[in-house]
Every structure is written in C-alpha cells, then in structure tokens.
Amino acid sequence: MARAMGLKVVAAALMALTLWALDGPALVIGLVATVMGFVAVVAWGIVAPGSQLFVPGVSSLSGDRRHTEVAFTFDDGPDPSTTPAVLQLLARHGAKATFFVVGSRAEAYPDLVRRIVAEGHVVGSHTFHHSTRFHFSSPRAMREEILRGVEAVRAITGVAPQLFRPPQGLRTPMLRDAMRSLPELTCVMWSERGLDAMGRQAPAIVERLTPALEGGAIITLHDGGGFGGTIDRAPTVAALAALLALADTRRLTCVSLSETRQQNS
Ligand SMILES: [Zn+2]
Secondary structure (H helix, E strand, O other): OHHHHHHHHHHHHHHHHHHHHOOHHHHHHHHHHHHHHHHHHHHHHHHOOOOOOOOOOEOEOOOHHHHOEEEEEEEOOOOOOOHHHHHHHHHHOOOOEEEEEOHHHHHHOHHHHHHHHHOOOEEEEOOOOOOHHHHHOOHHHHHHHHHHHHHHHHHHHOOOOOEEOOHHHOOOHHHHHHHHOOOOOEEEOOOEEOOHHHOOOHHHHHHHHOOOOOOOEEEEEEOOOOOOOOOOOHHHHHHHHHHHHHHHHOOOEEOOOHHHHHHHO
16 A cells, blocks of 8 residues: 555656646646546546456456356346346356346346356345446445345345446446445456447357457356346347357356355455
8 A cells, every 4th residue: 555655656756747847838738648647547447347446356267267267247137038048058058157136126036036046156236226326426325325235135045245246347436435344245347248238249249258258257248138238138148158158168167256256355
C-alpha cells in the first residue's frame, strides 16, 4: 500500500514537473494528454477483467490445475427456457460449472437453483436486481443490493454464495468500498466471454471462444435472457454444445469454481 502511494506521488510529481516546463500550445496538449491518460486508466480499472485497480478479482484459474481445467460460468439466470438445457449439456459431458444467479430470478425459480446445486455445480451471486443503477449507487446501497442477492440464494439452498460477479463485470471505486465490508465474497471475472448477450449467433460465439478455451480459462456465457441484451439464448445453448465437445477434444476438464477459490485466495 505504501509502495503504491509512493509510486502515485512520484508519478504526480513527474507530471507536475513536465507541465511546469511547458508553455503555450505544448502546455494545452500536455494537460489534455494528462486528463485523457487519467480517464483511460480509470476506465481500464473499471472495465478490464484482469484489472486489480479498484476491486481485486479472479480472472483465471491458478495452481497446477490451470493446465488442464477450464471453468464455464453462466450469468443472469436461472431461466426456465435455458438453464435446464445448459444443465443437460453439462451433465452429458460430465462437466461442472458456476452459475452467477440474479437474486430476483432465483426467488422466481427456486427449483432451478436447487437443481443446479443438486447436480454438483456452484451458485454465485450476481446481485438481486441486476440494475444498471447499481453502478451509480452509494457503497452502502451497493452492499445492501449484494447482500440481498446473497440472501436470496441462501434462503433457497441453505448456503450463502461466496462468489460474486458484478453486473456487466464493472468494478467501480464505489464497488471497492462496498466490497471492503464484504470480505467473505470473492469477485470473479473472466478470461474471455462469449458476448452472447449481445445477440451473437452460435458460430460467432464459438469462433470467439475457441482460442480462449485453454487450461486456466474462465469463460462467461449467459443462461438468463434480457437485462438490456437479447432474450433468445438458443445460440448460447448451441454454442455451449460445441464448446463442451471442443473441451473434450482438448482434454480439458470443466470444473466449478469451488476449489479454485481456495487456490486464488
Ligand atoms: Zn449479468
């Protein structure tokens, strides 16, 4: 922490010195470049799945098993039109996965949540409402929303999720403050996502994820429709069938994130 602060002070001092040495158009260009650089760093910290700038997160598997294992994750469910098909495919391949469920949807379809657990998969939380407003909330409101999502799952399964994924994977400074008071939760990102919520068809999803399907990968797909994206998840199911077959061909074992958490903590 002290080292990071020291680096920030040195960077700020160098920047101030540089700007002081400039004048006229060069000063304007220097100021604009400084502001743009600052904005770029903040945006990277919020959006990039591998960033540890604001909220530490897991974006790949670690330890020896990263060579032979891959973790599929599914967001926005449960959804009666898609989750059963996803579970059926996973079972057919002997694959385990992690489902980041939305609390309100878990409450609407508790049997699906119970089935996910009964079939050996892990349930994480993806907030209660999955609202875009979440990102503009106070840390306190964020904390309440996160805890409500966690409690929704605990009430159904008897076990409180220990894994959390923020909506859209965005990790803001406000989320950092909220997560500091929730040390029991690990934030999980991804090494690659299928962008299936954006209306892609199965071949495009498969094409995007084929190079990423390697040992240590955390792959994100969606078994729940909507939330600003497309509702039809048939392409996701079709893509998953192809990706699971590809994982078999590559001799990769599909695991849930239950054991992985200990490896990364
Ligand atoms: Zn989501």
